[in-house]
Amino acid sequence: MKKHVLVFVSALCATTFASIGLAQGDAAAGQAKSALCATCHGADGNSALAVNPKLAGQNASYLMKQLADYKSGARVNPTMAAMAAGLSDEDIADISAWYASQEPTLQGADPESLELGESLYRGGNSELSVAACSACHSPSGNGNGPAGFPSLGGQHPEYTLIQLKAFRAGERANDDNAMMRSIVERLTDKELEALASYVSGLH
Structure with missing residues (x-):
C-alpha cells in the first residue's frame, strides 16, 4: 500500500506536468x-x-x-x-x-539539519508513505514550471516553514488534489524545519 501511495504521487506530478501549459507574459x-x-x-x-x-x-x-x-x-x-x-x-x-526572469539570491542550509533534510527531500520516507519532494520540485529545487510546481531553491527557510505548517494545519488549502497537505500531515516540526532549511541551499 505504501509503495502504491508513493507511485500515485509521482504519477500525479507527471500528469499535472503534462496537462498545464507554460504561462505567457510580458x-x-x-x-x-x-x-x-x-x-x-x-x-x-x-x-x-x-x-x-x-x-x-x-x-x-x-x-x-x-x-x-x-x-x-x-x-x-x-x-x-x-x-x-x-x-x-x-x-x-x-x-x-x-x-x-529575475535571478534569486542564494543562501546555505543549516549544517546541523542537512542530513535529515536531504534524506526527506531526495528519498522521502517509505515508512510514512511520504514521497520524495524532488519528485515534483526537481532534484535541484527548481520545480516544474509547466506543471506549476514551485521552485524552492534559495527561498527563505522561515517563509517555507510557515507555508509547510500552514498546509499541515489546513490553513492553506490551494494545493491541487490536497497533494501538499497529504504529505506534510505525516511530518514532525523537526522534519519540516530540516526540509525548509535544506531547500534554501538548493540551486
Missing part, C-alpha cells in the same frame, strides 16, 4: 506593474524580510496561480487579496513573467 511590462509589489518583495523579487517570499526566479505558472488564488480567495491572505483584487489576467501574467 516581463518588461511586468516590471512597471510590479512597483508596489517591491515594497514587500524587493525590486528584483529578492525580499529582505524572511517572512516574505522571494519571487525572483520563481516559475511564472506558479506565480500566476497564486495571484489568481489570492484574487479568488482560494488562498487566504488579506494583504495579498487586496493587492491582487485589481489585477487583470494580463497584469498577473506580466508580473509573473517579470519575477520569473
